[in-house]
Amino acid sequence: MKYHINNELIYDSNSRMLWHIASPDEHILISETAGRLLVRLLETPNTVIDRETMIYDVWDKFGYIGTGSSLTQYISILRKIFSSMNEGDIIRTIPKLGFSFNANIIKDVAPPIAHDFVELSDNKNTKQSLDSSGIESRRVRLKKISPQIILYIWLPFFLAILFLVRITTSLYFHPPLFTNVNLFKLGDIKDCSVYTLSTYSVEYQEQKLKIANQFSSFNLPCINNSFFIFDPEDLYIFESKGRVFLTRCTYKKDSTNEISGCKDVYIHN
Template sequence: MKYLIDNIVAFDDKNGLLENKKSGTSVVLSTTAIRILSFLLKNQGVVLSRDEFFETVWDAYGQEASNNSLNQYLSVLRKAFRNVGLEHEIIITVPKQGFLIKVNVDYDEEDVSTLSEQNFTYVKPEPEPLDTTTSPDDVEITEETRFLDDSGSNEIPKQNSPVFDKKYYFLNAFLGLIFIFTIIFVFQYWPSTSRVIPTVQLHSIGKVDSCPVFSLYESSEEMTQAKMNIARGMILEHKLPCIPNAIYIFQPDDMFVYNQMGRVMLSRCTARKNDPLHGLAGCKDIYIYEK
């Protein structure tokens, strides 16, 4: 589902992209933040309690929730809205009740079923007029049908020349071959956007020695500090020390941050010497999944 917030900011709940349509400024939200924002937008103007958030965002996916985690993600969403140009308060806290989102929301999704049948006009073909001047008894079926013109003379109708028909046959065949080869060329050789590796924006969360540490999603200050503590421990445990011209990419899921159980990814990548900001020469990856 795609949403248009206050006619300015677009949000796609499939990839978590929050983008200002005028300035082009964008932020990519994490999975849990996507669920929270989608839940708010689907219930725009309705006060949602903390228990409703816990059931919809965490319990439904087999995860444990807490008041602290909900507060952290609401803080991240408020900061994300400010980063894309919405300075006014978007997510409102209602004391002792819960939270609501107060914006104008449009759903950027075409519903084919809403098309009215009045847009289509069916024209019933008129039947061909019957020739009432000729009775069946006046027609004699023979191997060669002749037509009687007004002068009373019998004339055999002219048939299309075989040479003329053959010329059109070869022309149609030639055009068909051109069409087929064009389709093959487009699908085989034309550059496809599906073959382009998408770029991902990295967010700095700190440093280990001289090597910067990045995360795939933006986090609050408290969450950033928690991630850095886990990253330092994993770097020591798995013997991935900082080396010259290298960076770390670290991404744990929420369960791992709070309970040390879940998925976590740590990569030490060496940047290209001639282009350190736009390319990596190689990475050593560690991926952990604990039940």
């Protein structure tokens, strides 16, 4: 679902991307937890939500353990993101009550499919109807088949197909080193280009590249014919907590499109 915020920003809850209407190509990727928190605020704008309700709806409801401290940290992350987009006062703290998202919100919701018919009879097993063109149609209630019977019928076929696929892939199929993903240039560390998975504001990119440089200097220095892919959580960018992934990939000799191998660093604070 897409949320239009003050007719200036758009947040897509499916991709967790936030962007300015005037700059549709400059997206900010919101982390999973921050995305759930933002959706909770967007669903009830201009309304005070108490801290206990937010912790339950964002963490407990999804099987995670939430605390008042974690809620405060992610509220801070969202505020910094909106501040970078000139909407710094959009999340307000109501002392001793909770938080409020003060904005005009419009949701993009697909219209429901209309079922236009007039029932002519109310027989237990059959119903006749007229559609909008006046053509008679018939709806028949079918007897439900037991799920156990369906399982017994299809399970052998499914296992046989799975076995054949496994044999085929092991013998003939060699997956590529990379799937097709869009990488965005973040900057450079010495002679190595640094890429990330999403576009960000200039200030956000500078902070992200700075952290990538720190990780590279301690763990994966730049070497000839190589490049980096860097992907940290939003929480780490602002609070130095969370997950960080850095990989250094090296091209094959005399090639710029074939990779000989990659070395990864993954940190979770």
